[in-house]
Structures are given as structure tokens and as C-alpha cells.
Amino acid sequence: MTVSRYYDVKRDERGKRYLEPFIEGSLLLGLPLLNKGTAFTHEERKALKLEGLLPPHVTSLEEQKERNYRRYRLIENDLEKHIFLRNLQDRNEVLFFALFADHMSEMLPILYTPTVGEAVKQFSHIYRYPRGFAASTDNIHDIDQALANVPLNDVRLAVATDSSAILGIGDQGFGGMAISIGKLAIYTAAGGLGPDKALPIELDVGTNRADLINDPLYLGVRHRRLSGEEYYAFMDRFVEAFCRRYPNAVMQWEDFGKDTAFAVLERYRKVLPSFNDDIQGTGAVTLAGVLSACRIKGEQLSDQRILVYGAGAGGVGVAQAMLDGLMREGLSEAQALDRIFVLDSKGLLLSNRSMEAYKQKFAKDPALIQNWRVEGDAPNLYETILNAQITVLLGLSGQPGSFSEPIVQAVRAHTDRPIIFPLSNPTSSSEAIPEDILRWTNGKALVAAGSPFEPVELDGQVYPIGQGNNAFVFPGLGFGTVLSKAREVSDAMVLEAAYTLYDYTSKHHPERIYPPTSELREVSQFVASRVIRQAMKEGLAREERLKGLGMEAIQAYVAERFWQPRYLPYKPAVSNP
Ligand SMILES: NC(=O)c1ccc[n+]([C@@H]2O[C@H](COP(=O)([O-])OP(=O)(O)OC[C@H]3O[C@@H](n4cnc5c(N)ncnc54)[C@H](O)[C@@H]3O)[C@@H](O)[C@H]2O)c1
Numbered sequence: 001m002t003v004s005r006y007y008d009v010k011r012d013e014r015g016k017r018y019l020e021p022f023i024e025g026s027l028l029l030g031l032p033l034l035n036k037g038t039a040f041t042h043e044e045r046k047a048l049k050l051e052g053l054l055p056p057h058v059t060s061l062e063e064q065k066e067r068n069y070r071r072y073r074l075i076e077n078d079l080e081k082h083i084f085l086r087n088l089q090d091r092n093e094v095l096f097f098a099l100f101a102d103h104m105s106e107m108l109p110i111l112y113t114p115t116v117g118e119a120v121k122q123f124s125h126i127y128r129y130p131r132g133f134a135a136s137t138d139n140i141h142d143i144d145q146a147l148a149n150v151p152l153n154d155v156r157l158a159v160a161t162d163s164s165a166i167l168g169i170g171d172q173g174f175g176g177m178a179i180s181i182g183k184l185a186i187y188t189a190a191g192g193l194g195p196d197k198a199l200p201i202e203l204d205v206g207t208n209r210a211d212l213i214n215d216p217l218y219l220g221v222r223h224r225r226l227s228g229e230e231y232y233a234f235m236d237r238f239v240e241a242f243c244r245r246y247p248n249a250v251m252q253w254e255d256f257g258k259d260t261a262f263a264v265l266e267r268y269r270k271v272l273p274s275f276n277d278d279i280q281g282t283g284a285v286t287l288a289g290v291l292s293a294c295r296i297k298g299e300q301l302s303d304q305r306i307l308v309y310g311a312g313a314g315g316v317g318v319a320q321a322m323l324d325g326l327m328r329e330g331l332s333e334a335q336a337l338d339r340i341f342v343l344d345s346k347g348l349l350l351s352n353r354s355m356e357a358y359k360q361k362f363a364k365d366p367a368l369i370q371n372w373r374v375e376g377d378a379p380n381l382y383e384t385i386l387n388a389q390i391t392v393l394l395g396l397s398g399q400p401g402s403f404s405e406p407i408v409q410a411v412r413a414h415t416d417r418p419i420i421f422p423l424s425n426p427t428s429s430s431e432a433i434p435e436d437i438l439r440w441t442n443g444k445a446l447v448a449a450g451s452p453f454e455p456v457e458l459d460g461q462v463y464p465i466g467q468g469n470n471a472f473v474f475p476g477l478g479f480g481t482v483l484s485k486a487r488e489v490s491d492a493m494v495l496e497a498a499y500t501l502y503d504y505t506s507k508h509h510p511e512r513i514y515p516p517t518s519e520l521r522e523v524s525q526f527v528a529s530r531v532i533r534q535a536m537k538e539g540l541a542r543e544e545r546l547k548g549l550g551m552e553a554i555q556a557y558v559a560e561r562f563w564q565p566r567y568l569p570y571k572p573a574v575s576n577p
């Protein structure tokens with residue numbers, strides 16, 4: 001099997017990798033995985049029939065980066081910057097990833113949250129060039145044929161969304177493809193996954209947005225979303241065909257709304273190694289951050305009383321992670337549940353009202369609130385904070401501004417150093433602005449947010465704002481699963497990712513809640529290594545080469561396989577005289 005229909009990656013006598021293309025001339029310049037642009041050497045130009053098609057001067061990768069970075073810096077609008085970088089990715093992937101790697105913290109908010117949210121919304125209007133795989137109600141009946149058209153033969157990790165709950169901006173129809181593309185760009189830039197091993201996928205089952213369907217430029221199928229049996233018939237067909245085409249691939253489910261997220265995860269997690277980023281990745285990243293905040297406070301997680309605001313994929317995933325963390329500190333499940341309070345749009349979850357199955361574990365016995373002072377049927381956010389003496393407030397509601405000053409002061413009534421994480425994305429959905437929380441609490445609150453925020457200056461002191469985003473977990477979790485060839489992504493592997501992030505932060509940044517995003521690559525390598533070790537411990541790893549390796553050897557194994565943005569030399573199959 002070759003890596004792609006259009007080329008293969010081989011090793012020479014000395015073990016050095018090179019590209020063997022099956023196409024030549026201008027076709028090569030049109031494929032972003034093969035194109036080097038002006039960096040093709042004179043020898044390569046001759047051998048590949050590129051002479052005359054490129055300017056005479058051969059440019060180095062460094063010079064190409066410089067040329068593009070200069071243009072990039074002249075663009076003022078973030079969405080235009082996103083479009084510029086995406087165009088570069090669609091022209092020349094090595095150059096794109098080399099540039100991204102050099103400017104990780106600067107470009108992350110452009111390629112990923114929050115600007116990717118705008119790219120999702122505008123997808124059909126800013127569209128330029130195809131990328132990834134579009135499964136839809138138009139091709140699901142010939143899905144094997146459609147998948148056979150994908151030129152990549154060795155996909156190891158796919159990110160798929162049905163676009164029903166993109167970030168906090170809801171149903172986005174076909175536009176969700178931009179999220180799958182964005183997540184995979186991080187997998188390559190920070191997670192070590194080769195771009196030829198990655199496949200972004202949009203599962204276009206329709207949209208319930210009339211404005212999209214009525215937009216003449218809209219690129220998705222024009223009907224309401226499939227639901228119920230029809231939806232799962234679509235998903236079953238897709239998953240079966242995907243496993244036939246890519247039997248070695250791991251799947252990351254992304255931005256499925258609460259009505260499908262839990263069901264899809266459970267339905268397929270033993271069919272193919274897979275995880276839901278919003279449930280599991282978010283749970284892990286939040287647990288790591290709350291543990292770090294506790295360390296800064298000089299307290300234990302079990303000293304806290306935790307409120308999770310929002311009970312969808314993110315909220316329930318976070319509540320479960322808190323439960324796991326509390327039990328690791330020695331609490332029984334019942335004791336741990338006593339410290340966790342989950343609210344949805346109707347208020348505190350109470351077991352005497354009907355609710356979706358995935359919420360039920362966190363619902364409280366109504367007897368608990370008998371002596372609470374409450375005005376409506378169920379305690380609201382403010383009432384729960386006061387009555388339950390909350391010390392940790394976690395926002396996964398997508399409700400901007402819901403952590404107002406009275407809410408934050410209510411938490412402060414129970415602790416001098418409240419832990420407050422408005423985790424909803426993009427920036428416009430954040431439950432609060434970190435600067436406000438710090439001002440309201442005279443800098444005492446321990447704050448992290450889902451979207452990036454500039455450091456806050458208050459009374460001469462500078463507070464960096466950690467980014468509590470699953471980007472600190474999914475690249476390492478996914479790449480570790482790929483490298484270990486794990487049969488499944490177990491709950492213990494996800495939890496291991498959380499403690500790895502926590503350990504990394506404790507060691508390298510003891511004063512911070514999360515590391516700076518410039519260290520995403522280091523974090524991801526460490527997470528991948530410990531996820532591999534955990535998969536081995538549980539007997540899930542199928543990679544023979546890992547047998548008997550200790551932690552140091554596993555780390556070396558990961559580092560060696562970490563994809564680097566460097567041009568490989570070309571050696572055409574038919575040698576030229
Ligand atoms: N920081 C991160 O890494 C991260 C990860 C996942 C999700 N999130 C954020 O969490 C938010 C929700 O995403 P999701 O995937 O859980 O979506 P979802 O559709 O699965 O769930 C949304 C939930 O929001 C809650 N909600 C809605 N209105 C509310 C209200 N008025 N009061 C209280 N709760 C209300 C409901 O409980 C609902 O279930 C989004 O803004 C998303 O960006 C952040």
C-alpha cells in the first residue's frame with residue numbers, strides 16, 4: 001500500500017526518507033502535500049519536468065516562511081488572516097506547518113478558536129479549495145465508492161463532526177468542516193500526526209437552519225437534519241465504510257450536540273478506537289486546570305464544592321471528570337457526587353423531574369434542597385452557589401455574561417480564592433471576561449477561559465490567563481492512541497491525559513493553571529507518551545514494537561515519530577539519466 005494514490009514515502013540505503021511521486025510537472029504543483037513551490041531544487045525541477053514552470057531562483061524554506069509571514073503581518077482582519085493561512089495550507093502543507101510551528105501562540109487564535117468559529121459561520125462564502133471528506137445524504141448510499149476517491153491510503157486519525165453544536169454557536173450545517181480542518185491542523189502542528197495521515201470529515205445530515213438552506217451560496221445538502229433511526233442508519237453506514245477503507249484509523253467525534261454526542265460515542269467506541277473531544281477531552285483539560293488551581297491555593301480537590309453550569313456534552317463530560325478526580329483522592333462515588341452540582345437551562349438537576357439519561361447520575365435528591373432558600377421550582381445559578389457553598393465555578397453553557405459580578409461575589413463568600421473558569425467558546429460565548437472576574441475579586445480569583453485572552457494587568461501585577469481548552473489534551477490523546485494502535489480509547493487513558501497535563505504544569509509552571517500555548521507541542525508529546533503507557537498497562541496496545549518499553553523509551557519512540565515540517569527530497573520512480 002502506498003501512502004497516497006499520487007506518491008509514496010520511502011527510505012534510502014541510509015534510512016533517510018524520500019518522496020517517490022507518481023505524477024510530474026504542473027500536477028505536482030497543484031497538490032499541497034507534494035508542492036514545494038520555489039523550493040524545488042534545480043535537480044528536482046529537471047527530474048520532475050518543472051523547469052520553466054517556476055521562477056529561476058531556488059528559495060529555502062526559511063525564505064519562504066519569511067515571505068509569507070511578512071504578507072501575513074500586513075493583514076488586519078482575523079478572518080482574512082485565517083483565509084490567508086488556509087490558502088497557504090491548500091498550496092503547500094510543509095510551508096504552512098513550518099510557519100504555524102514558528103508562531104504557535106500568535107496563529108492559534110487565527111486557525112483555531114475563536115476565529116475558526118467565524119470561518120465556520122462564513123464557510124460557504126469564503127470557500128476556495130476542497131479539503132477533507134464530505135459524507136452526505138447525497139453519497140451515503142455509495143459511501144464506499146466516495147471513500148475510495150480519497151487519495152490518502154494510510155489515514156490514521158480523522159476528526160468528524162455532524163455540525164449540530166459547533167463551539168457555542170449551534171447548528172452550522174456544512175460549515176462545521178472548518179472545525180474538523182482546524183482541529184487536525186493542531187494535530188499536525190502540535191500533536192505530531194503527519195498531514196498525510198489526517199482526514200477532516202463533515203457528516204452532512206442536513207441543517208435545521210432555514211437561513212442556510214435559503215442562502216444560494218450554501219454548500220451543504222438542503223434539507224432538515226436526519227433524526228432518529230434515519231440518523232443512525234446514516235452513521236452506521238458511514239462508520240462501517242470508514243472502517244473498511246481505514247482499518248487502522250482512530251476517530252475523534254467533534255461538536256455533536258447533546259442529543260447525539262453521548263449516543264454516538266457509546267455506539268461506536270468499541271467498534272473503532274474513538275473518543276468525543278467535547279465530553280472527554282474537555283473533561284480531562286478542566287480536571288487538570290482545577291487541580292492546578294487547587295495546588296496554587298494549597299488545597300485538595302476534595303476540599304472544593306464544584307458547580308458545573310451547562311449540562312450538555314461539555315458540562316456532563318466535565319462533571320464526570322470531577323467525579324473521577326475526587327474518587328482518585330479517595331472519596332466514594334456518593335461522597336464525590338455530594339460535592340458536584342450540575343445545572344442546565346432549567347436550573348439545578350433534581351431527580352424528581354424528567355431528564356435525559358446522561359444527566360441523571362448528577363441529579364440531586366430533592367430532599368437536599370428542602371431547607372434551601374429558593375424562589376422558583378429548581379435552584380438557579382445564584383441560589384445554588386449560595387446554598388451549596390460553591391468554591392469552583394465552571395461554565396459550559398454557551399451563555400455569554402452569565403457569570404456576572406453578583407455571581408462571582410457569591411462564590412467569594414465561601415472562599416478567599418474562588419476558582420472560576422468561563423470555558424464556553426468562542427470569545428463571544430464566554431460566561432465572563434477574565435479581566436472582569438479579576439477586578440471584581442481584587443486579583444484573588446483563579447481564572448482560566450476556553451478562548452484565548454490577553455494577560456490582565458491589575459494594580460501593577462500581570463495575570464496570565466490560561467486557556468482551558470481541550471487543545472491541551474486531544475492531540476496527545478489521539479496521537480498516543482494512533483502510535484499504540486490501541487483497540488479502544490479507555491476512560492483510564494483519558495484520565496491519564498488529564499493527570500499528565502496537570503503534572504506538566506506543576507513541574508514547569510507551578511504558578512500557572514495551564515501552560516502557555518507556545519508549549520502545546522511539548523505537552524502533547526508528554527500526553528501521548530503517558531497515554532501509550534496506559535494503553536499498554538490495560539492490554540489495549542496492539543503495537544508490537546512497544547512491548548517491554550519503559551517510560552523513557554516510549555518518549556523517545558514518540559519523539560522519533562513526531563512529524564516535522566521539513567521538505568523531503570524527491571526521487572522519481574523512473575530514474576532520469
Ligand atoms: N473550553 C473547552 O475546551 C470546551 C470544550 C467543549 C465545549 N465547550 C463550550 O461549552 C459550551 C457548550 O458546548 P456543548 O458541546 O456542551 O454543547 P451542547 O449542545 O452539548 O450543550 C449545551 C448545553 O448548554 C446548557 N445551557 C443552554 N442554555 C443554558 C442556560 N440558559 N443556562 C444554563 N445552561 C444552559 C444546556 O445544559 C445544554 O445542554 C460551548 O460554548 C462550547 O464552546 C468548551
Ligand SMILES: O=C(O)C[C@H](O)C(=O)O
Nearest residue numbers: 113167168278425469470
Ligand atoms: O473548539 C474548541 O475551541 C474547544 C471545544 O472543542 C469547543 O467545542 O468549544
Ligand SMILES: [Mn+2]
Nearest residue numbers: 167254255278
Ligand atoms: Mn468542540
